Amino acid sequence: MNRDSEDHHFLYLSLSLVGSIWFTGIWVIWLLGTWAARSRYRLRPRSPLASASPSAAPGVSILRPLKGLDANLYENLESTFTQEYPNYEIILCVVDEDDQALPVVRDLVSKYPHVRAKISIGEDDVGVNPKVNNLMSGYRSAVNDILWVLDSNVMVDPGTLARAVDALQTPTKSGKRVALVHHVPFAFSAGSRVGSRIDEAFLNTNHAKMYLAINTVAIESCVVGKSNLYRRSDLERVNGSLKPITSSEPNAKQEGLCGLPAFGRFLAEDNMIASALWHELGLRHDLSCDVARNVVGNMSLYDYVQRRIRWIRVRKRMVFTATMLEPLTESIVLVAIGSSSLKYLFGLRVWLYVLVHFFMLLIVDLDVYASLAGHPLPRSIRWEFLAGWVAREALALPIFLFAVFGNAVEWRGRTYEVLNNGEMRQIGRQRSYFNLFRRWDHQPKDYQDLETEPVSP
Incomplete structure (x- = not known):
């Protein structure tokens, strides 16, 4: 040779x-x-918080940004009115009085008078991200520290909130506090449009297994924004710079604009919020054993x-x-x-x-x-x-x-x-x-x- x-x-x-x-x-x-x-999703136990008294369960404010008539909008929103949790409010956010989602929202508020729910109309221009602008009024009026932000095309099972709060209050194996609980999306479509079927196949197979693997290893933040639960008190300390807070004070925060308004400049504000909590506060994320049922609309190729x-x-x-x-x-x-x-x-x-x-x-x-x-x-x-x-x-x-x-x-x-x-x-x-x-x-x-x-x- x-x-x-x-x-x-x-x-x-x-x-x-x-x-x-x-x-x-x-x-x-x-x-x-x-x-x-x-190992995570084939068994979903009932949380003790589901049957706890209101005083024993941390309060949660559910924020739902709305824009027009998403597929299955009524069922998606109704799933938050039927949560098995004793202490929560729902804030339904629309930009203007002419939004097509409002009749659906008002019907649900009337149907469930025992649920604390309110409609927030208007937006604050804090950046180029329309979802953040949509959420700002509801964010500021929320009465609870724990916030659950759910996209309008997401449906959740009745026990989802209770299990998510459990996960938020349980430290990781390394002993670090959990700052954010998220849910892997599971897509389904009632129609047979080409794009809908491709997106459904993608989210439920390739995306899901990679997403779960990355979060199992948990060496870096990787979060989807369909359904996220976190504390406003944590969010108000970060600004998306991803620079660790150096002060030793217990509630030290970044300089300048912090909280949700600081993330209006990002397209992927959900991922930046998760990354900020991870890197700036040194906290961690967790997945609960529930999925965010992502209703895929009439999506073309x-x-x-x-x-x-x-x-x-x-x-x-x-x-x-x-x-x-x-x-x-x-x-x-x-x-x-x-x-x-x-x-x-x-x-x-x-x-x-x-x-x-x-x-x-x-x-x-x-x-x-x-x-x-x-x-x-x-x-x-x-x-x-x-x-x-x-x-x-x-x-x-x-x-x-x-x-x-x-x-x-x-x-x-x-x-x-x-x-x-x-x-x-x-x-x-x-x-x-x-x-x-x-x-x-x-x-x-x-x-x-x-x-x-x-x-x-």
């Missing part, structure tokens, strides 16, 4: 070993997420693609290295790395390896789905869900490659530029990326989603 052949062999051997280690590592993460789903572009560009400006590595964790790229590496090392046939990889991945993803849903994938949606799963895997890399070159995002009819650390500035009205998708599968104008998404480390 000549010198050039030896060098090539060493290079291929090194790359194959690195590829095999990477492939194995990602599968370990996937299996960790699958194990976490099984265009809407799904636009949403993925938006959050890839946000993550790129917040966690650049992790975002650049993201394509290497996707199934198609990963199987290419693994199959080529193992073929060189052991002579395995690529086609056989690819079949085994995707078969095992589907088994794992369906197991994650069953853990979160509490039942296997229903036969009624089996083929649509599987088609959405395949489409999600196939579209992941093309969407990423398009999204990574650029900083402009579309959000609720406007165009923004994402700045460093996830801050944003408005740069104009809505522009059209993927007009072809929009022409094929248009979404009704009255569907407006105040969704958020995690920025994984």
Whole structure:
């Protein structure tokens, strides 16, 4: 063997070993997420707080930002009126008197007169984030220190609040106080729109297992904003700088503007709040054993693609290295790395390896789905869900490659530029990326989603 052949062999051997280690590592993460789903969500015990007296349970203010008629809006909001918890209030936040959500809200307030609920109309312009502006009036009028912020397209089980308060009051294994309790989203759709099925498959499989794995390891903040429970007294001490508070005073806070108004400059305010509590106060997060049932609306393929572009560009400006590595964790790229590496090392046939990889991945993803849903994938949606799963895997890399070159995002009819650390500035009205998708599968104008998404480390 000549010198050039030896060098090539060493290079291929090194790359194959690195590829095999990477492939194995990602599968370990996937299996960790699958194990976490099984161990955490297949049993949901009743909390003692569910039957406690009002004086024995910490007060909670539930804030729900509303904008228009989301899918299943009545059922979503009603799920907070039926919580098995003795001491809470509900604040339903809308921007103006003409909002289409108001008749639904007023009907529910009348239906449940025993529940302390009030409607907050108006907004405070504290930044470019419309969700934060929407929440400000309710945030300031809340009577309790513990706040539970729930998106309008989220439905929760009756015992969710009690179990979340339990988790908030239980220290981590390391002894650190829990500052925030969040819930993994579980998506479901009553319709059969292409984008809805793809998003449903994504959130209930790939997203869920990665989200659970990262939070099981818990070496960094990773929080989705669908359903978050935290203390206002903690939030009022941080400002999103992510710099640890150096003062030794028990209630020391950052200088300048703190609390929810300080996060109006961020697109992903939910993740920044979680990161601020983690880094600035040195506190931790926890997941309860409940899911946030995310009602996926009438989402077109265009809407799904636009949403993925938006959050890839946000993550790129917040966690650049992790975002650049993201394509290497996707199934198609990963199987290419693994199959080529193992073929060189052991002579395995690529086609056989690819079949085994995707078969095992589907088994794992369906197991994650069953853990979160509490039942296997229903036969009624089996083929649509599987088609959405395949489409999600196939579209992941093309969407990423398009999204990574650029900083402009579309959000609720406007165009923004994402700045460093996830801050944003408005740069104009809505522009059209993927007009072809929009022409094929248009979404009704009255569907407006105040969704958020995690920025994984």
